[in-house]
Amino acid sequence: MRETTMAGKTLYDKLWDAHLVKERDDGSCLIYIDRHLLHEVTSPQAFEGLRLADRRPWRLGANLATADHNVPTTNREQGIAGIDDPVSRTQVETLDKNCDEFGIVEFGIQDRRQGIVHVIGPEQGATLPGMTIVCGDSHTSTHGAFGTLAHGIGTSEVEHVLATQCLIQKKMKNMLVRVNGQLGPGVTGKDVMLAIIGKIGTAGGTGYAIEFGGEVIRNLSMEARMTICNMSIEAGARVGMVAVDDTTIDYVRGRPFAPTGELWDQAVESWRNLHSDADAAFDKIVDLQGEDIQPQVTWGTSPEMVTGVGGEVPDPEREQDPIKRGGIERALQYMGLAPNTPISGIELDRVFIGSCTNARIEDLREAAAVVKGRKVSPRLKQAMVVPGSGVVKAQAEQEGLDRIFIDAGLEWREPGCSMCLAMNADKLGQGEHCASTSNRNFEGRQGFGGRTHLVSPAMAAAAAISGHFTDVRELMQ
Amino acid sequence: MRAFTQHKGVVAPMDRSNVDTDMIIPKQFLKSIKRTGFGPNLFDELRYLDEGKPDQDCSQRPKNPDFVLNQPRYENASILLARSNFGCGSSREHAPWALEDFGFRAIIAPSFADIFYNNCFKNGLLPIVLPEETVEKLFQATWAEDGFELAVDLEAKTVTTPSGEAYSFEVDDFQRHCLLNGLDDIGVTLEDADHIRTYEDQRRRTAPWLFRDLSAG
Numbered sequence: 001m002r003e004t005t006m007a008g009k010t011l012y013d014k015l016w017d018a019h020l021v022k023e024r025d026d027g028s029c030l031i032y033i034d035r036h037l038l039h040e041v042t043s044p045q046a047f048e049g050l051r052l053a054d055r056r057p058w059r060l061g062a063n064l065a066t067a068d069h070n071v072p073t074t075n076r077e078q079g080i081a082g083i084d085d086p087v088s089r090t091q092v093e094t095l096d097k098n099c100d101e102f103g104i105v106e107f108g109i110q111d112r113r114q115g116i117v118h119v120i121g122p123e124q125g126a127t128l129p130g131m132t133i134v135c136g137d138s139h140t141s142t143h144g145a146f147g148t149l150a151h152g153i154g155t156s157e158v159e160h161v162l163a164t165q166c167l168i169q170k171k172m173k174n175m176l177v178r179v180n181g182q183l184g185p186g187v188t189g190k191d192v193m194l195a196i197i198g199k200i201g202t203a204g205g206t207g208y209a210i211e212f213g214g215e216v217i218r219n220l221s222m223e224a225r226m227t228i229c230n231m232s233i234e235a236g237a238r239v240g241m242v243a244v245d246d247t248t249i250d251y252v253r254g255r256p257f258a259p260t261g262e263l264w265d266q267a268v269e270s271w272r273n274l275h276s277d278a279d280a281a282f283d284k285i286v287d288l289q290g291e292d293i294q295p296q297v298t299w300g301t302s303p304e305m306v307t308g309v310g311g312e313v314p315d316p317e318r319e320q321d322p323i324k325r326g327g328i329e330r331a332l333q334y335m336g337l338a339p340n341t342p343i344s345g346i347e348l349d350r351v352f353i354g355s356c357t358n359a360r361i362e363d364l365r366e367a368a369a370v371v372k373g374r375k376v377s378p379r380l381k382q383a384m385v386v387p388g389s390g391v392v393k394a395q396a397e398q399e400g401l402d403r404i405f406i407d408a409g410l411e412w413r414e415p416g417c418s419m420c421l422a423m424n425a426d427k428l429g430q431g432e433h434c435a436s437t438s439n440r441n442f443e444g445r446q447g448f449g450g451r452t453h454l455v456s457p458a459m460a461a462a463a464a465i466s467g468h469f470t471d472v473r474e475l476m477q
Numbered sequence: 478m479r480a481f482t483q484h485k486g487v488v489a490p491m492d493r494s495n496v497d498t499d500m501i502i503p504k505q506f507l508k509s510i511k512r513t514g515f516g517p518n519l520f521d522e523l524r525y526l527d528e529g530k531p532d533q534d535c536s537q538r539p540k541n542p543d544f545v546l547n548q549p550r551y552e553n554a555s556i557l558l559a560r561s562n563f564g565c566g567s568s569r570e571h572a573p574w575a576l577e578d579f580g581f582r583a584i585i586a587p588s589f590a591d592i593f594y595n596n597c598f599k600n601g602l603l604p605i606v607l608p609e610e611t612v613e614k615l616f617q618a619t620w621a622e623d624g625f626e627l628a629v630d631l632e633a634k635t636v637t638t639p640s641g642e643a644y645s646f647e648v649d650d651f652q653r654h655c656l657l658n659g660l661d662d663i664g665v666t667l668e669d670a671d672h673i674r675t676y677e678d679q680r681r682r683t684a685p686w687l688f689r690d691l692s693a694g
């Protein structure tokens with residue numbers, strides 16, 4: 001283990017130490033898990049494993065389940081029967097059955113609180129500062145925005161957590177990503193994170209727990225901090241975190257599962273310590289300057305293939321490294337893009353505003369502000385908005401955002417993962433270009449042969465209006 | 478879990494970096510509630526020319542002749558040679574399930590994504606990190622020689638070429654122990670049940686808000 005007694009502790013060190021149950025002789029550690037989130041895709045084999053070994057969940061009340069990946073974004077009044085694909089239906093039914101059988105609380109697909117698992121945890125106060133949080137989903141890093149130690153796990157680990165409330169872990173290294181200065185207008189948390197990934201690469205954070213700090217991060221809302229932590233995994237890091245401050249505490253206060261009364265005061269007092277000590281040592285520090293960050297657009301098939309909206313698709317000829325050159329060539333071929341094409345020259349077929357990265361209320365407000373009083377380009381086959389949860393949807397409707405979207409020609413859908421990974425009916429057709437607020441632009445991610453460009457909600461909204469990428473700052477003038 | 482001690486097998490070269498788990502097993506196959514049967518859909522979008530659907534007879538589908546695993550010389554490959562950041566992206570354990578079901582026992586790469594790396598050990602699949610130069614040499618050797626084989630020894634932590642060149646690799650002691658013995662790590666953890674209870678009792682006193690029972694509403 002690293003010597004941590006002399007220097008101060010990082011936030012990650014503190015969270016780790018507070019959850020260490022036992023360090024074994026071989027250096028592996030047993031870490032206690034406070035919150036376990038479940039969804040339909042990565043849990044069935046884990047429940048089956050429990051049954052086969054005749055085991056019960058260790059602490060039922062620590063678990064929260066919801067169906068999100070497979071759920072349709074229309075016809076929700078029919079419940080599970082409204083899922084056309086029988087294989088998807090079985091998976092959602094299996095989650096219901098497993099939660100019933102074991103006694104795990106689940107927000108079913110007709111529950112108003114249902115939504116993408118990483119949206120509902122914070123929204124319900126099931127995510128609290130200082131917790132360890134895991135889920136069979138790599139974007140569990142989202143919850144790190146609350147000063148938690150949160151990361152994705154595989155299905156065998158889902159079973160392990162259910163059965164023991166612990167995980168076997170090795171400590172990661174500490175990385176600090178500092179975003180200094182100020183962001184310009186029209187530049188959002190998503191752009192910050194895409195710029196970070198562009199800088200350190202998709203393997204840049206492998207083996208590290210990243211803490212995001214600096215003035216820009218301190219000034220961001222919880223929603224934007226969640227967007228940033230969400231995509232830590234796209235930078236290779238399982239864990240992304242932000243220190244707790246008033247913004248965090250104000251967000252958590254009054255949430256359904258948050259503590260109240262005396263317990264709240266006691267909790268807040270302990271949460272105030274959830275930051276890295278001034279003299280804490282990091283294994284690696286990366287600095288970015290907020291003023292340098294432009295609205296970002298990915299042009300390739302990996303999130304690190306990204307540039308500013310004013311930029312161009314790269315020319316593989318100019319890349320020295322043969323493996324990288326091959327990667328660029330393959331990506332351009334898949335994306336159907338010629339070298340040196342200006343980003344603003346990329347024409348679009350669809351726009352998707354949604355996912356655990358960008359489907360919270362603030363994201364929808366940003367998108368609505370851009371499309372308000374305008375019309376979606378006739379070039380587009382479809383532009384859709386999929387709120388992250390039933391609660392977000394209700395809030396947006398109360399604010400009239402749904403009307404703004406519908407009037408502009410965007411579709412207003414029911415909550416779920418939707419076209420982020422296209423496990424339900426929402427997909428790209430072959431060769432179609434999509435401006436998407438999700439987190440992965442991998443080949444086939446949004447549909448067989450589909451071409452994804454990752455952007456912020458504001459940039460997706462601007463693209464919906466123009467039919468191609470446009471600098472959203474021009475629409476804001 | 479199937480134990481892994483030693484293995485000798487044909488090597489297949491997967492010559493691209495950042496191979497993500499969406500590529501290893503596309504989402505439509507994640508709808509299965511089983512752990513088995515993913516092998517025919519391993520690398521589905523690269524391997525076949527049409528769009529794959531769950532529960533399809535893959536033997537009838539048009540294959541992409543350019544894809545490495547479709548080349549006869551790699552037909553019985555059981556060791557996958559890959560580039561950096563293999564297994565990045567989603568945490569889906571279906572990725573190692575598919576690789577294992579296809580017949581792979583080990584994967585060699587200069588680096589792996591964290592979650593995927595961990596998931597492999599839970600499924601009798603050994604991920605081996607070797608330096609970039611070594612991996613490059615192995616690629617050259619694999620391309621040069623039909624039926625090129627490597628021998629992997631987890632006990633000795635070595636990979637050996639037919640000509641007797643041995644490369645050693647690092648692996649976590651606990652993960653190695655579980656894999657060598659095919660151990661279920663839940664059983665191992667439950668041997669420490671008393672430690673877990675003691676931790677919980679102490680934590681419940683100092684941070685009671687962490688123990689709110691969600692199932693009680």
Ligand code: SF4
Pocket residue numbers: 068069116117118137139355356357416417420421438439
């Ligand atoms: S929205 Fe996308 S990234 Fe997020 S949990 Fe759903 S599928 Fe995964």
